[in-house]
Amino acid sequence: SSRALCSMDEAMDEKMKQGFSSLLSDAVKNIGIQCRTVSSRGELASCPEGLAVTSCSCGSACGSWDVREGTICHCQCAGIDWTAARCCTLGVGA
Amino acid sequence: SSRALCSMDEAMDEKMKQGFSSLLSDAVKNIGIQCRTVSSRGELASCPEGLAVTSCSCGSACGSWDVREGTICHCQCAGIDWTAARCCTLGVGA
Amino acid sequence: SSRALCSMDEAMDEKMKQGFSSLLSDAVKNIGIQCRTVSSRGELASCPEGLAVTSCSCGSACGSWDVREGTICHCQCAGIDWTAARCCTLGVGA
Known part of the structure; x- marks a missing residue:
């Protein structure tokens, strides 16, 4: 009957x-945050598609940086020799 | 019968x-880490509620910072002109 | 009948x-990114197992750092007095 189907539906929803x-x-x-570092010469470093930039590290002891277009680390000090992007994503079975 | 219900329960659990x-x-x-930067003048910058501070960036090339009360970036060097917080959360359909 | 079981299977899949x-x-x-800071004297600081290093902060205003073995912040400037790791994981009911 319709009543029986309805009860079955409710039972399944509850279950x-x-x-x-x-x-x-x-x-x-089992889901973890997984991060890796991508380093490049110069003042820019990019994370691969699908990974988020959580931070940037800069050569020359520089701590001033910004993120361009969501995925590119840019170190702001003059004459930067290297830039590194810290890139993170979610992974199952970390 | 009770046996039948039990089997149905087990079958549903398994399924x-x-x-x-x-x-x-x-x-x-489809779930990704989504980050944005929040910048402010001075030595403090805050992430919006619900977002986590994954890093801070400081003016004056300063790389010394700490996180206050879980959501506020504090740059430690004297005379800091700007502070930026990198703020991340999870998003569906990144 | 077999047909009935099949329909039930399909109905459950859809549901x-x-x-x-x-x-x-x-x-x-209800799942959020949860971060904390771990500080140590010297040029190294480690995140607890299961947490990801999203960034490092260094004493002496130093902004040059790298991550060793996935979980250890290493500040690169000479004579670093302290190092801090920003360590993040997922949490339910953030």
């Missing part, structure tokens, strides 16, 4: 919500 | 586990 | 996909 919570908690434990 | 794994792998591909 | 999407969107809102 999915319960199952999802515990499965998600387990899953998040 | 959810299988489905969840493949759906989660797909979903993680 | 799980629908449910998963909405549950995942809700869940992602």
Whole structure:
């Protein structure tokens, strides 16, 4: 009957919500932040597509930098010899 | 019968586990780390609520900084003209 | 019959996909990036296992650093008095 189908639907919804919570908690434990460093000569360094720039490091002891177009580290001091981008993404089974 | 319900429960649990794994792998591909920079004059810069400070950048070439109260970048050198916070969060469909 | 089971399977698959999407969107809102700073004397500072190094900060105003073995901040300037690692991970219910 329609009533029976409806109850089945509700039962499945309830079951999915319960199952999802515990499965998600387990899953998040397996998802980690994974970072790597990309270095280049000069004042610019780019992260590969899909990775986020979380920070930049600069040669010449310089701590002044900005991020261009979301993915490019730019070190601002004059005569920078190298620039490094710290690039991070999510990974399953970290 | 109670036995039948039990089997149905087990079948659904099993099915959810299988489905969840493949759906989660797909979903993680669509979840990305999204970062933006917030700059301010002076020696402090704050990330908006809900975003994490992954790094700070300082004027005057300064590379010495700390994070106050979890969300505020503080550049430590004397006479800092600007401070920038790199602020990141998770986003679906990055 | 086999046909009936098959339809039930398909119905459950469809239902799980629908449910998963909405549950995942809700869940992602509850997953956040959580960061803390670990400071040490000298030129090295390490993140605890399971946390990613998103950046390093250095004493002596130094902005030149690299990450060793994935988890250790190394400040490169001579005579560094302190080093700090910015360490991040995912957390549910941020």
